Amino acid sequence: MSLKTEQNNQVLTLTLSRPEVSNAFNSELIEQLNESVLMAHNSDDLRAVVLRGEGKNFSAGADLSWMLSMKDLSTDDNVKDAKDLASLMYNVAHCRKPVIAVVQGAVMGGGVGLAACADIVIAEEKAFFALSETRLGLSPATISPFVVNAMGARQANRYMLTGERFSAAKAMALGLVHEVASQAELNSQLESIVTHLLQGGPASHRKIKKLIRDVNARPVDEELMDNLAWRIANQRVSEEGQEGLSAFLEKRSPNWRSEM
Numbered sequence: 001m002s003l004k005t006e007q008n009n010q011v012l013t014l015t016l017s018r019p020e021v022s023n024a025f026n027s028e029l030i031e032q033l034n035e036s037v038l039m040a041h042n043s044d045d046l047r048a049v050v051l052r053g054e055g056k057n058f059s060a061g062a063d064l065s066w067m068l069s070m071k072d073l074s075t076d077d078n079v080k081d082a083k084d085l086a087s088l089m090y091n092v093a094h095c096r097k098p099v100i101a102v103v104q105g106a107v108m109g110g111g112v113g114l115a116a117c118a119d120i121v122i123a124e125e126k127a128f129f130a131l132s133e134t135r136l137g138l139s140p141a142t143i144s145p146f147v148v149n150a151m152g153a154r155q156a157n158r159y160m161l162t163g164e165r166f167s168a169a170k171a172m173a174l175g176l177v178h179e180v181a182s183q184a185e186l187n188s189q190l191e192s193i194v195t196h197l198l199q200g201g202p203a204s205h206r207k208i209k210k211l212i213r214d215v216n217a218r219p220v221d222e223e224l225m226d227n228l229a230w231r232i233a234n235q236r237v238s239e240e241g242q243e244g245l246s247a248f249l250e251k252r253s254p255n256w257r258s259e260m
Helices: 029-041 062-071 075-093 109-116 132-136 145-149 153-162 168-174 183-197 203-217 222-236 241-249
Strands: 003-008 011-016 048-053 097-103 107-109 120-124 128-130 165-167 177-183
Touching: 003 029, 011 029, 029 075, 029 153, 062 075, 075 109, 097 109, 097 183, 107 109, 109 128, 109 145, 120 168, 120 183, 128 168, 132 153, 145 153, 165 168, 168 177, 177 183, 203 222, 203 241, 222 241
Parallel strands: 011 048, 048 097, 097 120, 107 128, 120 177
Antiparallel strands: 003 011, 128 165
């Protein structure tokens, strides 16, 4: 198996498990990741997804041997393979559950894309990042919407064009990474974030993720504000909204709250 899965207390951990090639993507890993993310998306039992990489590196991007073999495939087969990777990125970004990426070592190409699709990224302080496709005569096409959204077009311009490496500290300054931690602190940082996430309402998480996408893509006008008013009015009277408000006023935990 190219992917290891572990479920613990409503949290699904997906570990890229091709350490011999720095967890580079091939068709098998993409398929397994896609299936697991979609399962989490549709699950009523899971509250969060964690993405990790086995060994020294998170992911070096696409497996170059796999990509070289594409020359023997038809154009249609090449397009299908590219669409599979595009679907993976889309499904991670649009997963109804919060997605946390914990990255270390090399985070390159599609590995940067996967991190950009996550809601929260924790990087080991010695991790390094690169959008190095240009040095292979390629472009980061399928990951570009998510990277540009995370870093902004101006910064994406530089790093996509130069292919240069940048540090975890720089990645945090660019907005790609949320937290930088030592190797010894990675797990405790992850536990802290998951603990905070589990205090939120499952339905509210789904609505917040959609809200951010919708607000980010639209001008702030009367139509948008009317839509947002409709959303919060409906949430206030929803089962989860009423439970959350009642729990706060009654000084108790809401019925969805869990501990790690």
